[in-house]
Amino acid sequence: MIRLVVGLGNPGKEYERTRHNAGFWLVERFASASGAHFRKDPKYQALVARMDAGPGGAGTPGAWLLLPQTFMNASGRPVQMLAGFFKIKPEEILVVHDELDFPPGTARIKQGGGIAGHNGLRDISQRIASHEYWRLRLGVGKPPPGAEGADYVLQKPAAEERAAIDESIANALAILPLCLAGDIQGAMQKLHTQDRPAPKKEPEKKTPEKKEPEKKTPERKDPPKTQASAKAAPAPAAAKAEKPGLLKSLFGKK
Numbered sequence: 001m002i003r004l005v006v007g008l009g010n011p012g013k014e015y016e017r018t019r020h021n022a023g024f025w026l027v028e029r030f031a032s033a034s035g036a037h038f039r040k041d042p043k044y045q046a047l048v049a050r051m052d053a054g055p056g057g058a059g060t061p062g063a064w065l066l067l068p069q070t071f072m073n074a075s076g077r078p079v080q081m082l083a084g085f086f087k088i089k090p091e092e093i094l095v096v097h098d099e100l101d102f103p104p105g106t107a108r109i110k111q112g113g114g115i116a117g118h119n120g121l122r123d124i125s126q127r128i129a130s131h132e133y134w135r136l137r138l139g140v141g142k143p144p145p146g147a148e149g150a151d152y153v154l155q156k157p158a159a160e161e162r163a164a165i166d167e168s169i170a171n172a173l174a175i176l177p178l179c180l181a182g183d184i185q186g187a188m189q190k191l192h193t194q195d196r197p198a199p200k201k202e203p204e205k206k207t208p209e210k211k212e213p214e215k216k217t218p219e220r221k222d223p224p225k226t227q228a229s230a231k232a233a234p235a236p237a238a239a240k241a242e243k244p245g246l247l248k249s250l251f252g253k254k
Contacts, residue, residue, distance in 0.1 A: 001182040002134065003088045004064045005030070006079055008097040008120040011069045019140040020153040023096040023120075024067055026138065026169045030176055031065050038067065045070050046078035051180075063180050064088075075120040076127030083128060090130040094179060096172075097121065100149055102139025104157065105164035107172045109179075109188045110135050117149070134184065138168055 007027030008020075015021055031038060036049040046069050051062030064086070068078040083093060091111070097120060102108065112131045115121040125131050141161065143152035157165060171194040178187035 001092060002063060002094045002179045002184075003061075003086070003092040004066060004079075004083060004094070005176075005180075006066045006068070006075075006093065006095045006124075008072060008075055008095065009067065010071050015154070017156045018154050019098050019157055020072060022098040022138040022140060022165060022169075025165075026096045026136070026172060027065055027067060029169060030173055033173065036062075036065055038065070040069070044078045044082050046082070048082070072120045074123055076123035076125070079124050080127035090128055090133045093128075093133040094136055095121065095124060095133055096136040096138065098140045098153060099137035100140060100142055100153070102137060103141050103164075104139055104161040105168050106139035107168040107191055107194075108137045108139075109184065109191060110137065111184075134179070136172055136179075138165060138172070140165065 005027060007023035007025075009015065009022070009024030010018070010020060016024070028038075031049050034051050036051050038047040038049045040046075041048045044066070047067040049065040051065070064082060066078060066082060068075045070077055079093070079095075082088070083090075097118060099106075099108070099116075101116065111134050113135075115125060115131075121135070124133070140153065140157065143149050156162075171191060175187040175191045178184070178190070
């Protein structure tokens with residue numbers, strides 16, 4: 001059974017739409033759908049809400065909802081203080097956070113494991129001295145080549161990415177009641193079959209260059225021969241005919 005749901009993020013309007021606040025987005029929507037109202041609690045340095053009833057219905061204690069206001073790197077302090085006061089075990093805690101290893105549109109539940117460089121998870125693990133809490137990981141995608149992950153998560157996702165993240169949040173909200181009731185295996189089975197493929201950027205289509213038809217050089221045609229030019233052709237023969245008369249004039253008649 002889950003008794004404490006923690007959403008990770010950074011406080012302040014400048015961070016509220018950044019990828020690192022995906023955990024805040026989900027827990028805020030869950031509180032709104034459940035009719036729970038957050039109040040600022042200086043004792044826990046967090047926004048705290050409690051559901052009216054637990055999975056057993058009226059008369060059973062509802063789960064706690066927690067949004068740390070200590071910035072991401074110190075998220076463990078509020079978790080440690082509230083869990084310690086109400087004697088909540090690590091395996092009864094569900095932490096919702098952004099995940100670089102999954103594309104937008106993917107949500108996964110797991111227990112324990114590595115923290116993959118997530119500073120919020122690192123601080124929680126150190127504060128409660130355990131990795132055995134449950135995690136609901138919301139994919140936000142990997143940073144582009146050459147970009148730092150720390151900078152990437154503090155940026156706003158593109159509209160299509162945010163739509164995919166919101167859809168994965170909706171899928172996760174549908175299975176949260178199962179988690180609170182202790183049927184986490186059932187929740188995992190249902191959630192892990194509802195992924196939406198990450199939006200793919202189609203490569204720009206290049207317009208094929210239009211090749212101009214080759215210009216053919218017109219063939220030169222000789223002008224037709226006239227009758228005068230045709231008659232002029234036998235002239236050399238006439239010249240040959242004149243040669244005997246010239247000899248006769250030189251040597252005289254026999």
